[in-house]
Amino acid sequence: MRDEATFKVKAGLAEMLKGGVIMDVIDQEQARIAEAAGACAVMALERVPSDIRRDGGVARMSDPEMIQSIQEAVTIPVMAKARIGHFAEAQVLEALEVDYIDESEVLTPADEANHIDKWPFKVPFVCGATNLGEALRRIGEGAAMIRSKGEAGTGDIVEAVRHLRTINGEIKRLGGLSEAEIATAAKDHAAPLELVRAVAASGRLPVVMFCAGGIATPADASLVMQLGAEGVFVGSGIFKSADPEARAAAIVEATTHYEVPERVLRASEGLGAAMDSIESRKLEESELLSNRGW
Amino acid sequence: MPPSGAAGDQITVGVLALQGDFEAHGLVLSRLGARVREVRVPADLDGLDGLVLPGGESTTITLGIERERLADPLRAFHASGKPIFGTCAGLIMLDREHLGIIDIRAERNAFGRQVRSFEAPLEIGVDGGPVKAVFIRAPWIAEHGPSVEILAEVEGHGVAAREGAVLVVSFHPELGDDDRVHELFLQSVRDARAAAA
Numbered sequence: 001m002r003d004e005a006t007f008k009v010k011a012g013l014a015e016m017l018k019g020g021v022i023m024d025v026i027d028q029e030q031a032r033i034a035e036a037a038g039a040c041a042v043m044a045l046e047r048v049p050s051d052i053r054r055d056g057g058v059a060r061m062s063d064p065e066m067i068q069s070i071q072e073a074v075t076i077p078v079m080a081k082a083r084i085g086h087f088a089e090a091q092v093l094e095a096l097e098v099d100y101i102d103e104s105e106v107l108t109p110a111d112e113a114n115h116i117d118k119w120p121f122k123v124p125f126v127c128g129a130t131n132l133g134e135a136l137r138r139i140g141e142g143a144a145m146i147r148s149k150g151e152a153g154t155g156d157i158v159e160a161v162r163h164l165r166t167i168n169g170e171i172k173r174l175g176g177l178s179e180a181e182i183a184t185a186a187k188d189h190a191a192p193l194e195l196v197r198a199v200a201a202s203g204r205l206p207v208v209m210f211c212a213g214g215i216a217t218p219a220d221a222s223l224v225m226q227l228g229a230e231g232v233f234v235g236s237g238i239f240k241s242a243d244p245e246a247r248a249a250a251i252v253e254a255t256t257h258y259e260v261p262e263r264v265l266r267a268s269e270g271l272g273a274a275m276d277s278i279e280s281r282k283l284e285e286s287e288l289l290s291n292r293g294w
Numbered sequence: 295m296p297p298s299g300a301a302g303d304q305i306t307v308g309v310l311a312l313q314g315d316f317e318a319h320g321l322v323l324s325r326l327g328a329r330v331r332e333v334r335v336p337a338d339l340d341g342l343d344g345l346v347l348p349g350g351e352s353t354t355i356t357l358g359i360e361r362e363r364l365a366d367p368l369r370a371f372h373a374s375g376k377p378i379f380g381t382c383a384g385l386i387m388l389d390r391e392h393l394g395i396i397d398i399r400a401e402r403n404a405f406g407r408q409v410r411s412f413e414a415p416l417e418i419g420v421d422g423g424p425v426k427a428v429f430i431r432a433p434w435i436a437e438h439g440p441s442v443e444i445l446a447e448v449e450g451h452g453v454a455a456r457e458g459a460v461l462v463v464s465f466h467p468e469l470g471d472d473d474r475v476h477e478l479f480l481q482s483v484r485d486a487r488a489a490a491a
Contacts, residue, residue, distance in 0.1 A: 001414050001415055002412045002413070002414045003412055003413045003414065004409070004410065004411065004412045005409060005411070005412075006412075006413050008413060008428055008469065008470075009411040009412060009413060009428060009429075009430060010411075012411070012428055012430045012466060012469050013408055013411065013430050013431065015315040015318060015349070015466075015469060016314055016315055016349045016350050016351065016382070016383070016430060016431075017350075017351070018313070018314060018315055018316075018317065018350075019311070019312070019313040019314060019316070019350070020313045020314075020350070020351060020354055035353060036357075037357075038313075038353075038354045038357040038358065038361075039354065040313055040350070040351040040354045041351070075353060075402060075403065076351050076353055076354070077351070077408065077431070094409070097407045097408075097409050098408075099407055099408040099431070100408070122409045123408060123409055124408065252354070252357075252358075253361065256311075256312055256313060256334060256358060257334065
């Protein structure tokens with residue numbers, strides 16, 4: 001009588017991550033630091049986004065051995081990334097029993113037309129989105145969690161803010177629509193009608209939405225939480241900063257107390273230098289990660 | 295709106311909101327007529343009639359309790375006789391090895407990683423038949439003292455228990471539309487408040 005891997009169970013794990021910080025880690029030592037600082041999950045990957053940018057070349061799923069070593073080092077959930085459309089990488093990650101798969105634009109896409117059909121998998125998926133239509137297409141394909149994309153590896157929050165405001169603005173505008181207008185909105189968003197109807201009725205996405213891409217400081221975390229994110233992913237922002245232990249704990253604290261400026265202030269003190277950053281407006285079109293996927 | 299009673303009759307229930315699915319608990323409690331307050335610092339406990347420790351990551355919540363110096367205030371809240379309800383990570387937080395508020399030892403992630411998470415009907419002694427229990431990287435009760443009553447088991451392991459005014463379950467009644475487990479808790483909150491008056 002036991003039903004494993006139902007959508008409720010997949011989306012339910014994202015509910016358990018809410019109000020928390022998911023940190024990119026590249027080895028056991030970083031994973032332990034992240035866990036000890038209060039991360040609610042870690043993302044195991046060989047190179048953080050800022051290094052992927054710097055190195056160039058094709059970015060693929062991480063070495064399974066490295067992911068396994070991180071699974072052995074911590075008890076919090078371990079996530080890992082597969083390339084967009086690369087369902088065979090996702091199958092490998094499922095065989096590894098990672099807790100969540102991120103079908104991620106940070107890696108080089110494997111399929112320029114199709115995302116992974118996520119329904120057959122027992123492991124839940126999180127996917128990036130820059131607008132409501134993109135979020136609902138991913139959910140229609142089986143994603144159990146959404147993260148706004150931002151522009152990974154830059155330390156620049158502007159794209160994350162744009163994507164969050166876009167998604168939440170589009171949700172708000174569905175609010176007053178009639179049934180006929182909802183059908184038109186579904187067409188305009190290129191999104192499944194049933195999902196558009198559900199969002200119009202509830203005023204929210206049917207799954208948890210985190211924010212990713214460019215978070216570098218406690219105040220960044222507070223900003224995106226106040227804009228409606230339900231938790232944050234921090235990639236390069238922690239382990240590319242001067243004092244990862246302190247910054248990791250500070251971003252956790254600011255995510256919990258995001259509405260209390262005095263607490264965000266206290267969390268922001270004495271952290272040393274933030275990561276080296278890149279202004280995302282100065283990136284060439286071909287250097288952008290957030291326009292990967294559709 | 296609450297179904298009945300003047301504001302003075304309404305009970306106020308806190309939900310520990312350091313991390314996890316505290317919002318889902320708040321929605322159920324509000325639906326059942328309770329006033330809900332999110333608890334992040336010790337002062338938030340003042341004047342509450344009952345408290346919920348939600349699901350989430352127990353490591354993260356443990357560190358949050360340390361950072362906010364909430365452990366002693368939570369133990370004092372329990373000592374005052376007010377009901378406490380813990381789900382999943384909340385069950386872990388209340389066990390011997392954490393806050394020591396219920397005489398059990400929880401085994402974390404006892405059913406395995408996320409691919410082993412599941413739903414199953416579970417008889418826990420509430421009217422109306424089994425509840426649809428959602429287990430997510432769930433713990434079970436590995437050991438318990440003599441004053442703990444085990445209310446339900448899966449494969450021989452305790453997944454719901456009560457000791458005095460403390461109720462714990464290793465699944466997530468806050469994630470469905472079946473409010474009976476929360477109703478059971480709220481009844482104990484109302485009873486405790488009536489007894490104290």
